[in-house]
Amino acid sequence: MDKVLSVEALSKRYGKGCQHCFALTGPAFDTNICPECGSVVAAHEVSFDLHQGEILGIMGESGSGKSTAVKCLYFDQIPTGGRAVFNDQGESFSLFELNAAQQRRLASRCFGMVYQNPHLGLNFDISAGGNIAERLLMARVDNYADIRRRATSLLERTEVMSERMDELPRNFSGGMQQRVQIAKALAINPPLLLLDEVTTGLDLSVQAAILDLILEIQQQSRTSMIVVTHDLGVIRLLADRTLVMKHGRVVETGLTDQILEDPQHAYTQRLVASAL
Amino acid sequence: MISDSPILRVRDYTKHFELYEQGKRIPSAQSVDLDVFVGRLTALTGATGAGKSTVLKGIYRTYLPTAGRLLYRDRHGREIDLACADEHRVLALRRTEIGFVTQFLRCLPRQATENVVAQPLIQRGVDWHDALDKARELLTAMDLPERLWGISPATFSGGEKQRVNLARGLIAKPRLLLLDEPTASLDPATAERVIELLTTLKREGVGMLAVFHQPYLVERLAEHLVELPSPSWNERPLEEIA
Ligand SMILES: Nc1ncnc2c1ncn2[C@@H]1O[C@H](COP(=O)(O)OP(=O)(O)OP(=O)(O)O)[C@@H](O)[C@H]1O
Ligand SMILES: Nc1ncnc2c1ncn2[C@@H]1O[C@H](COP(=O)(O)OP(=O)(O)OP(=O)(O)O)[C@@H](O)[C@H]1O
Ligand SMILES: [Mg+2]
Ligand SMILES: [Mg+2]
Ligand SMILES: [Zn+2]
Numbered sequence A: 001m002d003k004v005l006s007v008e009a010l011s012k013r014y015g016k017g018c019q020h021c022f023a024l025t026g027p028a029f030d031t032n033i034c035p036e037c038g039s040v041v042a043a044h045e046v047s048f049d050l051h052q053g054e055i056l057g058i059m060g061e062s063g064s065g066k067s068t069a070v071k072c073l074y075f076d077q078i079p080t081g082g083r084a085v086f087n088d089q090g091e092s093f094s095l096f097e098l099n100a101a102q103q104r105r106l107a108s109r110c111f112g113m114v115y116q117n118p119h120l121g122l123n124f125d126i127s128a129g130g131n132i133a134e135r136l137l138m139a140r141v142d143n144y145a146d147i148r149r150r151a152t153s154l155l156e157r158t159e160v161m162s163e164r165m166d167e168l169p170r171n172f173s174g175g176m177q178q179r180v181q182i183a184k185a186l187a188i189n190p191p192l193l194l195l196d197e198v199t200t201g202l203d204l205s206v207q208a209a210i211l212d213l214i215l216e217i218q219q220q221s222r223t224s225m226i227v228v229t230h231d232l233g234v235i236r237l238l239a240d241r242t243l244v245m246k247h248g249r250v251v252e253t254g255l256t257d258q259i260l261e262d263p264q265h266a267y268t269q270r271l272v273a274s275a276l
Numbered sequence B: 001m002i003s004d005s006p007i008l009r010v011r012d013y014t015k016h017f018e019l020y021e022q023g024k025r026i027p028s029a030q031s032v033d034l035d036v037f038v039g040r041l042t043a044l045t046g047a048t049g050a051g052k053s054t055v056l057k058g059i060y061r062t063y064l065p066t067a068g069r070l071l072y073r074d075r076h077g078r079e080i081d082l083a084c085a086d087e088h089r090v091l092a093l094r095r096t097e098i099g100f101v102t103q104f105l106r107c108l109p110r111q112a113t114e115n116v117v118a119q120p121l122i123q124r125g126v127d128w129h130d131a132l133d134k135a136r137e138l139l140t141a142m143d144l145p146e147r148l149w150g151i152s153p154a155t156f157s158g159g160e161k162q163r164v165n166l167a168r169g170l171i172a173k174p175r176l177l178l179l180d181e182p183t184a185s186l187d188p189a190t191a192e193r194v195i196e197l198l199t200t201l202k203r204e205g206v207g208m209l210a211v212f213h214q215p216y217l218v219e220r221l222a223e224h225l226v227e228l229p230s231p232s233w234n235e236r237p238l239e240e241i242a
Helices: A066-073 A100-110 A128-138 A144-157 A174-186 A204-221 A232-238 A256-261 A266-275 B052-060 B087-096 B113-123 B128-141 B158-171 B188-203 B215-221
Strands: A003-014 A040-051 A055-059 A081-088 A091-094 A111-114 A192-196 A224-228 A241-246 A249-255 B006-019 B024-037 B041-045 B067-073 B079-081 B098-101 B176-180 B207-211 B224-227
Touching (some): A040 A224, A066 A192, A066 A224, A100 A111, A128 A174, A174 A192, A232 A266, A249 A256, A249 A266, A249 B087, A256 A266, B006 B207, B024 B052, B024 B207, B041 B215, B052 B207, B113 B128, B128 B188, B158 B188, B188 B215
Parallel strands (some): B041 B207, B041 B224
Antiparallel strands (some): A081 A091, B067 B079
C-alpha cells in the first residue's frame, strides 16, 4: 500500500511564545496554555502516516488540537514546526515548504476539506451549486454544461435535492449545509479528504446517510481520509486506525478496535468509559 | 490442501488489563500455547472468564498482548508475529487472510443485508455482481428468508443477525478463521447448516480456532482441543505490581 501522507512532529502554537511553551504544557501539566507567556500550544509533535484508501480517525476532547492539525494540513494555519509529505501519482510534496501559490494549487487539485463550521467551508452569498462550481473552476473545469451536470450529480449523491441547487446555503439546515460542503469537497474527486466533525450536531438519520456516503466514497475511489470527531461511534464505524489527542499531544495511536476495546493510556480509558 | 505445519503458533501468550482509573490489573490469559493447522479446527475451551475471547482478540490484535508470541504463517509462507506486527500489515491480513466471527454484528445503519455480507469480497476487489451472487448463495445456505436480504440487519433478531454475521465472516474464505461462539443463538436446524458450511470450509483448507458453547459442536468439528485453566480472579492493585 502506498503512503499518501506522512506527518512528522507537527506543532502549532498560537501566541508570541517563549522558550518554555512546549516543556510546560501537555497532558502531564493538564493544560495547553503556557504558564510563562500564555500562548496556546494547540498541537505539538503530532506524527502519523496515512496510506492509500485508509481512514484515520482523530479523537480527543474539545480543545485537544484536532481541528488545528487538519487546518495546518489544509494550509489554513501556518504550523510552528514539523514536516508533512504528501504523495500523489509519483509526485511528492513537502507541504509546509511550498509557497502560498503552490499550496493553493495543490489544495484545489488534491485536497477536499469539510469544516466543522460550515461558514468556513461554504460561501453563503452564492448558491449551493455555485459553491461547487467555484471549486470546479479552481480545478480548471470551465465548461458551463459540465459544471452544471457535475454539481447536480454531486448534490444527488449527498442527497441534497437538486432543485434546491440554486438556493443560498444560508437558508439550509445544518445537515444540508454539511452535505453541500461534502459535495463541494468531493467535486474534484480528491485523493485526500479531511473531514472535521462531519456528523456532529446532525440528527441520527442524516448522520447515517453521511456515514454511508463516506464509506461508499472510500470504497469506490480509494480516497484516503482523516476523520476528526469526538463521537466514538463514528470512529468505530469509519476509522481503520485512530489517534487520540489531549492538550495538543498524541497520547495513543492504534487500530481502532484496539483503541476502543483495549486502550493503553489512562486518558483513553476514561474517554472510552465515559462514552459507554 | 492439508499440511501438517501449523499456520498459527501461539506461544506463552499472556494478557493483563491495566485499568488505571480503578488502579487494577486484571489477569485475563496466562501463558497460552496452541497451534492451528490448515484444514483443521482447534477448539478453545474453559470456564467463563478463562480468557477464551481474550486469546481470539489477541490474535486479531484487538487486544495488545502483554507477553508472548502469536506466530502466523501467511500465504507466502512468511512468519509474522501478530503481537508486534505493523498496524498496516495487520489491517492487510484482516482484509485478505484472517477472519473473525463473533456473536455480534457490526454494520452501517442503512446497508442492505446482502451488501453487508458481500462487503469482505468487495474490499478484496471482487466484482460487485459476483460478490452479491456469492452473498445470496450463502444467505440461502444459512436459511435467511429472502425478504430480509434487501433491508438492513439493524433490526433483525439475534439469530438472524448471527446468520448474517457468519455469512459475512465466511464469504471471503480466510486462511485463518477465528470463531467466538458463532452459533450461540441459532436453532438446531440452522446450527446444522453452519456445521455443514464449516466442514466444507475445513475441507477447502481453512484453519480455524473456535470457541463453542455447546459441547456437541466441539465433538463434531474439532480436531484439536485446548483447555484454558479456570481464572484465578486475583486482581491486584496496579501499585503492587509495578
Ligand atoms: N486562532 C486561534 N487563536 C488562538 N487559539 C486558538 C485558535 N484556534 C484554536 N485555538 C486554541 O487551540 C486549541 C486547540 O483548538 P482546536 O480547534 O484545534 O481544538 P479541537 O480539538 O478541534 O476542539 P473541538 O473538539 O472543540 O473542535 C484550543 O485551546 C483553542 O482554544
Ligand atoms: N477489554 C477488557 N477490559 C478489561 N478486562 C477484560 C477485557 N476483556 C476481558 N477482560 C477480562 O478478562 C477475563 C477473561 O475474559 P474473556 O472474555 O476472555 O473470557 P472468556 O473465556 O471468553 O469467557 P466467556 O466464556 O464468558 O465468554 C475476564 O476477567 C474479563 O473480565
Ligand atoms: Mg475542532
Ligand atoms: Mg468469551
Ligand atoms: Zn510560553
